[in-house]
Amino acid sequence: MIGLLREIRDSLVEFIRTFGALMIFFLALLKHSPDTLFRRFALVVGQVHNSGTLSLVIILTSGLFVGAVLGLQGYSNLARFNAEDTVGTFAAFALIKELGPVITALLFAGRAGTSLASEIGLMKATDQLSAMEMMAVDPVKRVVVPRFLGACIAMPFLTAAFSAIGLFGAHLVGVSLLGVDVGAFWQQMQQAISPKDVEEGIVKSVIFGGAASLIAVWEGYNCFPTAEGVGRATTRTVVITAIVVLILDFMITARYL
Amino acid sequence: MADASDKLIEIRDLDYSRGSRPIFRGLNITIRRGEVTAIMGPSGTGKTTLLRLITRQLLPDSGVILVGGVDISTLSQTELYRLRQRFGMLFQNGALLTDMSVFENVAFPLREHTRLSNRLIRHIVLTKLHAVGLRGAADMMPGELSGGMARRVALARAMVMDPDIIIYDEPFVGLDPISMGVIVRLVRRMNDALGISSIIVSHDVQEISTVADRSYLISDGKVAASGSPQELSTATSELVRQFMHGMADGPVAFHYEAPDYEEQLLGRDVEP
Numbered sequence: 001m002i003g004l005l006r007e008i009r010d011s012l013v014e015f016i017r018t019f020g021a022l023m024i025f026f027l028a029l030l031k032h033s034p035d036t037l038f039r040r041f042a043l044v045v046g047q048v049h050n051s052g053t054l055s056l057v058i059i060l061t062s063g064l065f066v067g068a069v070l071g072l073q074g075y076s077n078l079a080r081f082n083a084e085d086t087v088g089t090f091a092a093f094a095l096i097k098e099l100g101p102v103i104t105a106l107l108f109a110g111r112a113g114t115s116l117a118s119e120i121g122l123m124k125a126t127d128q129l130s131a132m133e134m135m136a137v138d139p140v141k142r143v144v145v146p147r148f149l150g151a152c153i154a155m156p157f158l159t160a161a162f163s164a165i166g167l168f169g170a171h172l173v174g175v176s177l178l179g180v181d182v183g184a185f186w187q188q189m190q191q192a193i194s195p196k197d198v199e200e201g202i203v204k205s206v207i208f209g210g211a212a213s214l215i216a217v218w219e220g221y222n223c224f225p226t227a228e229g230v231g232r233a234t235t236r237t238v239v240i241t242a243i244v245v246l247i248l249d250f251m252i253t254a255r256y257l
Numbered sequence: 258m259a260d261a262s263d264k265l266i267e268i269r270d271l272d273y274s275r276g277s278r279p280i281f282r283g284l285n286i287t288i289r290r291g292e293v294t295a296i297m298g299p300s301g302t303g304k305t306t307l308l309r310l311i312t313r314q315l316l317p318d319s320g321v322i323l324v325g326g327v328d329i330s331t332l333s334q335t336e337l338y339r340l341r342q343r344f345g346m347l348f349q350n351g352a353l354l355t356d357m358s359v360f361e362n363v364a365f366p367l368r369e370h371t372r373l374s375n376r377l378i379r380h381i382v383l384t385k386l387h388a389v390g391l392r393g394a395a396d397m398m399p400g401e402l403s404g405g406m407a408r409r410v411a412l413a414r415a416m417v418m419d420p421d422i423i424i425y426d427e428p429f430v431g432l433d434p435i436s437m438g439v440i441v442r443l444v445r446r447m448n449d450a451l452g453i454s455s456i457i458v459s460h461d462v463q464e465i466s467t468v469a470d471r472s473y474l475i476s477d478g479k480v481a482a483s484g485s486p487q488e489l490s491t492a493t494s495e496l497v498r499q500f501m502h503g504m505a506d507g508p509v510a511f512h513y514e515a516p517d518y519e520e521q522l523l524g525r526d527v528e529p
Contacts, residue, residue: 123355131352134312135366135414136338142369 047150155209
């Protein structure tokens with residue numbers, strides 16, 4: 001019993017220590033961000049391309065089919081109440097407030113997050129970060145901050161792209177395939193969705209983007225510098241991001257009710 | 258007795274442990290200005306660790322490391338980075354930045370620390386690449402280079418800022434005889450022509466003998482012997498003789514500590 005309590009205490013202390021170190025790391029990233037944006041703008045743009053543009057295919061494909069499924073599910077269920085014209089509103093609510101930010105963050109963690117963690121981890125394992133330190137170049141400023149900023153900037157745009165293509169998917173199924181009136185589809189959506197709903201989606205995408213990027217660069221930068229360590233960091237990036245995003249989603253949703 | 262101003266790096270009573278395993282116990286080394294100093298020793302004696310301590314990538318448990326008379330453990334990050342601009346370091350695996358071409362790798366320190374024009378940077382980088390025989394590989398990516406070529410590019414990068422001290426971690430590993438000869442002569446020539454100081458960690462006794470002014474042989478966490486390569490090669494100490502002449506028998510065991518061979522093969526060391 002005492003052994004169990006000791007283990008719980010040790011785990012708690014370890015968690016607090018890691019969380020504290022993560023927050024210090026996060027503050028360091030924030031501190032160096034303005035300087036990086038001005039002095040290393042090209043690097044940030046390159047990372048927006050790496051995290052954003054290169055994730056577009058998976059985001060757009062997933063968004064299209066998620067929207068199409070919403071169109072099908074929404075139509076079949078709403079038709080029971082003769083409310084199939086509101087399928088556009090149903091899809092828009094689901095995409096803008098919930099599915100857009102959450103699924104984009106999960107896909108982002110799987111595509112861009114793993115790429116960031118493994119890239120930084122491999123740089124560490126092959127002494128590239130040590131070499132930078134020896135050349136009097138801070139690897140946090142040169143390697144980590146541009147990647148963190150690039151991912152943070154890319155996430156809201158990816159979320160917007162996901163939601164937009166999702167609505168197109170819902171329109172394709174609801175209007176073109178199942179015959180919902182196109183005017184009703186768009187007009188009811190415009191009337192029902194308020195700026196606050198859009199704001200909720202934007203806030204979620206920004207916060208999820210920050211969390212996913214922070215976890216990815218943290219895991220990469222602090223991984224054990226071996227092949228196994230890099231692999232473990234990559235896996236942890238996906239798992240931790242998924243859990244954190246879902247917890248944050250619950251908290252933000254509760255805040256906006 | 259050397260003048261105090263001759264002492265570029267002084268390591269005094271250095272203790273360092275990795276976990277519960279002691280690496281150095283009361284290590285004392287002096288690196289003199291303008292000399293090529295070799296750090297030698299059997300595998301696992303902590304030679305690379307020593308380089309990391311000298312450059313403060315690691316901090317000692319106790320003891321002092323003075324660079325130019327300044328205790329490096331007291332430096333702020335800004336001061337440390339200013340000091341590191343005087344260092345050039347060649348890592349064992351080259352540690353080239355894999356997302357940049359050979360040219361950009363060598364140009365990297367110049368772009369980070371100077372405001373030189375692209376034209377001047379190009380001139381300097383090509384000069385350094387020419388010195389290591391790889392001017393023609395300027396547009397290649399690190400992934401396209403052999404291990405030896407990568408190390409030569411890393412050497413060009415280490416000297417591109419014209420440092421006061423160049424640290425070489427196993428510079429001769431993986432080089433073909435022609436490249437090795439060129440690099441050995443280059444190390445010596447740079448040291449003498451530019452008036453810099455060099456520290457070389459290497460197992461390669463023959464090559465070290467031709468280039469080093471002074472050698473330290475580390476064993477069991479301490480300096481086992483020091484002196485010119487000639488002094489070491491004629492030393493009577495069993496350990497020095499074993500290392501310098503590559504003898505299998507001697508104080509340094511070839512086999513890592515293990516249970517009895519026969520007992521282990523027959524499985525008698527496993528408790529039922």
